[in-house]
Each structure stands twice: as structure tokens, then as C-alpha cells.
Amino acid sequence: MEPSSSRGQDSILSRVALNDNKAGMQDLDKDKINKIILETSKGSRFYDNELKKERQVNQRIERMMRYKAKVTEQQIQKAQAEVENLAADLERSRELGRVIVHVDMDAFYAAVEMRDCPELKDKPMAVGSMSMLSTSNYHARRYGVRAAMPGFIAKKLCPDLVIVPLNFDKYRAVSEQVREVFADYDAHFLPMSLDEAYLDITEHLEQRQHWPESLRTHQICEEKTTGGINELKSLSPVLFEDSPSSSPDQKAEVFGTSPEEAVREMRFRIEQKTRLTASAGIAPNMMLAKVCSDKNKPNGQYRILPDRKAVMDFIQELPVRKVSGIGKVTEKMLAALGIVICSQLRQQMAMLSLLFSETTWHHFLQISLGIGSTRIERDSERKSMSTERTFAEMSIAHEQYSLCRELCHDLAKDLQREGLKGKTVTLKLKNVNFEVKTRAFTLQCAVCTEEEIFAAAKDLLKAEIDNINPLPLRLRLMGVRISSFVSMDDKQPQQKSIMGFLKIASDSSSSVQPSKSEIVSELGSQCPETRNPSFIGETSKPFNKWQTKSSCTTEPQQHTFFQKAYAKRLQKQYEEEETSGPCTDKILKCLPTVSTNNSAFTTDQAADKTEETQTCTWIRHLHTDETSAKADSSLSTANTGAKTQSSNILQCFTCPVCFNSIETENLSSFNQHIDKCLSSELDNKRTSMDECQDVCEENKQLGKQDESCIRKVTDLSSGSRNSLLERNNEGPYTSSSSAHSDCSTPLFKHFKCMSEKRSLVPHEDMSDTGSVSFHQTASSVEVISEPLDRRVSTLTCPVCNQAQDSDDLILFNHHVDMCLNQEVLLEFREAVPPMAQFDSKVKDHEKYPTARGKSKRQGSSPPPPPKKTKAISTRHTIDQFFKGNSKQ
DNA sequence: GGGGGAAGGATTC
């Protein structure tokens, strides 16, 4: 074999040279085009990196060839037997009964732009930017200009090229029109992108056989075109000169009942509706249909008849590169083995089975037999979500952190829009030499907020910055991805707040948990505000794949004992308030407008407030969420109306320090009251805390963390709640509303510092989706619980006012949980005998009752917690405690 | 040894 070093320019051509595997790109002067491409690219960092990758592929091929040389005849024979067995199995399962169609819009983006801007019709044009083109029209393709080519190279190939910027909104709208047509032929069609889809028209064809001609006749709709039928018909020839087109005199088209006719009708209707043409492939499976749709592109279609011979005839001479999934690298590897067309795949299958992985050679075998999927599965779930950005070189750390945060912000928005939470945060970096690195971290809990994602991404970035220190990290791209999505079940933190527990206990699969308002309203409700439809509206999240249908219905929920008990207690509380001074309804009135984190307080969260009034606000001080000033500022804009609305309503709170009832119009006033109560203890601690904060801030700027800082905060935190509260109020946002937090609070920083040190132990439920709960207290403080253990307690339960024995905040949280719910517990104990809860001997594997299945599908059991982070035993949560009991 | 996370790569539009 020729050594890679001697291949020189020819070798790199396979990477940077023109890829003419696209319609409208035949018969080009490839040598001339490649010369221009090489001259433009050569010497660039991109080119150098492509050379490097090319060398790697060559080395891979060399290794493969060396291995091939060592394969014995015996191995081949054995492999051959295995191949034949599998081939026989595949033959037996071959299905030819379905009629699968792949429809692909012709030069979609370019065609849309040309349609909307007729002066582009006669010009070579492409859609995209000088950096990258998304597609080009057929005029431009004659110059070698194609999708995935940088605009500046395209300009070298075709100086007259017009580059039109992308307009996705427009393409989406057109795509929607096209999909409406698809739906008439297969309601369950599978869109692959804006411009292509798979359809199974088997059922449609069966019905079609009985259709009268009138149902298969379609008028040529002149009104739908701006310039009438002539202009409509003139569009296709401009786009695609050789395209077949109907006669301009024709007023209607009658279509037959065959698959070809049905697909022709579909394309006709698409063209009538959008003035754009589509190509289609008709075959017994998806793989073949996809290849077929390219066969007569543009504005054409091709069918493989549903019999084995027709399929095998088609496959025989088909270049492997035409098959979806075989790209330039695989093509090159196969070429090294003398395999260029699919029939050669079959001939060398035994050798391929020895050289490639099982998955890969099975795939090759299927291709060689013309076998593919015959079931169009539309409902596959999203597995990841990401955002990335390319930019001019960026080498300054704080700019990189800032960008990282921006990306996290964008990603969080996207996640929240789809109601997703994921456990794995991946940071993608591309340096100025085009070398790509990804770094991932799997968290214990699923996250979706900017702060949570940033907490992880920032650490990954920091590690990379530190790694090449003192040299700067010279980046040209950064991206953040979230994966390992969890089901709605799993989105709940392991230790739920008691209120969270009470809300979800009835239906763990429901993402829309019965809120307090719902529970109360079920009682017949003397509290009309809780039935306010707007509450429900705000509670409900958009329907998503994890959301069971039942959760979207309005059917009454079957409440658990605890919910009933809780509702009863609420009722009682309400009755008391009726006589002694109401506050619940007032609070409820304003709650939907109160915001935490970076989204508005939802009904569930709002409902929690009633119960948690005594401590929640106080806790919120301690747990000023991590939401940045940015999020807060956006809130202050977004929720201006809401705030205004809420600010005039008198609310009643109980101060956790002096235990007096405080009536106030807004939470910030109440915060100020608490601050006053606490201020007497502040002075001696504050100086130290300020110092620490400064250190933290400085380190944040430098992207560094300092053990001394962490230690200092840790030391302070046990006795410095007051300081924290005080500092909290100094932030620019807390002054306007206590529900708004300041990310510069010492405790926040403290958590962040600790989070960094502890490998990103997540701040559970710091998201906007969770209520500010006691769970939050525990989980957040949990991070610092260890050093606190060694100190004398300064904690006093805000409910029972008892000084605590320990400063362990988990225990403290537990205590508060219990205190708050004594009544419920009492009722519970009366109803159910106690069980052996809190079994400290529980084994690790028993802590994760979820199955360790292989399936990554949503809806299946969630994966076990990552091994590198210690999971909290779910057995030790109050949730599990109740669950266990309720089963008895 | 198997399962699964991490990292890199291939592929698609």
C-alpha cells in the first residue's frame, strides 16, 4: 500500500475537494474547481487541520490493511458462515409490502429565496454567509458552488454569486405548508428536516383504489401564484431547466391510483401550494426510498418495484457513497478494500465482518441486500440539546467564562421551552487550529437552569484553561450541550420538600402536579382565589413527551391520604384565618406574580407559599438562588406588570426571628424587617464575610478557586446566617423584591465555591421549576454540611423555636420538615403503623431502585446515578419514607 | 468481565 506521506495533494483532496455527490453537479470541470478550492484553502489553519485528519484516516486505513493481511483463510471461512446465516435471516425477514416514500424539496432554501425574489432566478445564488453556505441554486452548482462550502470559496469559484442570508422563519412557514400536504398521505409521516420527510403511503394507496376520479383531480390554482399560472410554471424551468412540467394550457390534472401517481399528485400539490418543486423516491423501505429520491432530482421521482429482483438490480451498481450513513471516511475505507459499489459489499462481507464492528458490518450487509427499515417511527425522543457559537479568536479567560454563561443562558431557555432537564453537561471547545475537544460531566440531578448548567460548564472550562496554563486557551468555538434527559419522575429531586411531596404523591408520573390550589378547591373551597383559572394556566407546562396524557386532563385527581390530610389542614388553617386575620388568600392572590430564579413563580410554587409562609421567605433569604443579575433584570422587565399588580396587596408573614406577624405590601419589606431583627449580630462577622466575598469575586474573575476562600466561607457560614441575610439585601436586586436574589450573596458564592471543589454537586431544585422548599435548604446546604458538623450549633428551628443540637443542615432541614408537618404525621401515624424507615444499613444498589436497563429511551427507567458523584439514598428521604408507608 | 461514562469521530441536513 502506498504510504500516506506520499499521497500528498491527492490525499487531502478527498477532504477539501469538491464533493459532487449532489444533484446538478455532474459534468463539472472538477480539476479546475479543485484547483481553486485548494489554492484558497492551502496554508490556512483549517487546511492544516484537514491534513491532520486526513493523516489519521490514512493511518486507520493502514492499520486495517495490516490486519487484513493477517486474516487467515480459516477465519474467512468461519466469518463467511456467520455472514450467510445472518443474510439468510435477513432474507427471511425481508418485507416488501410497505410503500415508503422519501420526499425532498429541491434546493429548498435557495428555491424559497428565488420564489420570493424573482430577480435572483437568473443568477447564481446561494443561501448562507461568507463563512458557510447552506445551499445553492442550480446556476451556482455549475460553478461548483454547493452546500457546506464557505461563502468566500464559493465567491472564488463564482465571483458573481449572490449570497442571501438565511431566513429560517420563512423556511419553517413553507415547510409547514409542505407538511400539510404530507399529512394527507400519511398522518404519521416522519419529518427529517425542514425540507424532507419519509411517508408510509401503504394505507393511503389502499383507500385510494376506491376513490372516484374527482378525488384524484386537482385544479391548477392560478390564484395562489402572484402572477398566475404562467409565472408558476415558469419557476421550475428557471430553477431546473430540464425539469418536466405540465403544459401551461392545462387547467387540471387527473392522477391515477398507483404509487407513482399518488406521489406525483403529492408533488403536484406541493408545487401548487408553495410554488416549489420536490423530488421523491418510492421503495419498499426507507433506505432505498432515500436513495431513490436523489435519482431523478430535481423535480422528479423514481420507484423501485416491491420485488426482490428489482431491489437487487437497483443495489448492484449503486455506489456505496449514495447510501445515507456512508460518508467520506467510510467511503475511503471501503475504497481501500476495493469496494465502491454495493454489490462489492456483498462479495467481501466475510472480510468486512472481520474488519469492522458488528454494528457496522451488519449495516453493510443490510445495504448489500437492499434491506432497510419499513417502519416509520415518528416519536423518537430528543436525546440532547446544545448550542454553540463560532467567533473570532478569543483568548481571554473572563471573556470565555462570559461567553460560556451566555451559552448556558441560551441553552437553559431552550431547555425550559421544551420542559427538559438533563444530567450530563458537555462543553465543546474548538481552538484556533480547529482542534475540537469535548468535556463532559454528569451531575447527580437533572438540571435546566442557566446557573445549574453554568456551574458545571464553568468548571469544565476552567479545567481546560488551567490545563494549558500559562498559555492562553485560544478558542474559535464554544458550545454547551445537555444530554441524559430524565423523565418527569426523575426531574424531581431525590429528597423532596414536604410540600413537593404532598403535591406529587398522587401521581408520580405527572409533571403537572396537583397544586395546593387544586387540593383546596377540591374541598369546595372557601378560598376562591385558589380556583383562579390563571393559576392553572400558569401551572401547566406545555405538553411534552414525558407528560402523560392524564396529567393534561382536567379529571379530578385521586389524592393520597397525605394530600387529603394536607387539604384538611389547609381548610382548618383557612378557617382560622377567617376569624383571626386572613393572610392565605392574600398571599395566594399575589403569588403567581412572585418570581424566583429566572422565571415567574408558578401556581405550584405559589401554593407552597401558603404553607411555607413562616419559613419560606426566611429560607429564601438563605438560599438566594444563583440566578444572575441578568436573569433578574430580565425578570424585572418581564414581570413588571405582575410586580405592579402584586405590590399593592397586603401580605402577612411571620418573622422567623422575632416571630411577629408582619403585614407588608411586598416581600422586600419583610426581608428588611428580618434584616433589622438580625442586624444586632452582624457586625463582628460581616467584615470577615466581606473579605471572603472579595476573594471569591476575585477568583471568579480569574476563573480560579481558592481553598482558603472556601474554608473561610465554610467557617463563617455556620454562624453567619445573619451576615448572609444582611449581605443579601445589599445586592442590587434584593432591594426590590426578596423573591429576587442576588448572585453575589456570600452564601451563593459559598455554594459555588464548594460546588467547584466538590465536582459540581448540583444545587438541587435551584431551578425555576422547583418551589423554594426545604429540600432546597437541605440539598444546597448539604454541600457544606461536613465542616459544619464539627461546630457548635447556632441553628434554631423557625417553627418550634428549639435550638438544635447540631449544625448539620441536613438534619436541620429534616427537623424543620418534621416540625412543619407534625400534624400530618400525627394523622398519618394514627392511620398507618410505623415502618422501619431510615434503615441505615441499606445497601448502595438498593438506593437506586430503578432498573439498570440498557435502553436510553425516555420513559424507561432512568440511569443510575453517576459513579463519580455520591448519590443520596432515596431511602432516606421523607418522600421514600412516606411512599414506603403508604404501600403498607 | 460487563456496564456505563467520557471523549472523539462520522454523518446528516
Next chain:
DNA sequence: TCACGGAATCCTTCCCCC
């Protein structure tokens, strides 16, 4: 004039932990 994307999925390999 400079200048090679963004998003998603699947696969492979390596390595660690149970």
C-alpha cells in the same frame, strides 16, 4: 480584506468501577 456552521445522532474506543 478576512474568512470553513450549527444541531443532532450514533458509533467506537478507552477506562473506571462494581
